[in-house]
Amino acid sequence: MKDIVVQNNVKLARIEKGNLNQSELAKLVGVTRQTMNLIESQKYNPTIKVCLLISKYLGKPLDELFWAKE
Numbered sequence: 001m002k003d004i005v006v007q008n009n010v011k012l013a014r015i016e017k018g019n020l021n022q023s024e025l026a027k028l029v030g031v032t033r034q035t036m037n038l039i040e041s042q043k044y045n046p047t048i049k050v051c052l053l054i055s056k057y058l059g060k061p062l063d064e065l066f067w068a069k070e
Contacts, residue, residue, distance in 0.1 A: 003070075004069070005068070005070070006066060006068055006069075007066070007068075008039065008067075009060075010040050010058070010065055017058055017059070020057070020058075022036050022040070023036075028053070029053040029054055029057065030050075031046075031050060
């Protein structure tokens with residue numbers, strides 16, 4: 001089975017939203033700022049629950065924020 005790399009546009013979407021910094025989004029989602037930093041830098045794959053919450057607070061569909069790359 002091939003490994004799948006999950007990529008994301010979380011940082012770009014957060015910046016486009018304009019009113020959320022990394023710490024604020026992390027608090028809304030229920031993770032630490034350090035975890036949000038790792039998610040945005042694609043060094044950590046969040047759970048589906050965290051992905052859904054990020055999607056909700058950024059107002060973007062899940063597939064615009066996260067996708068798989070083989």
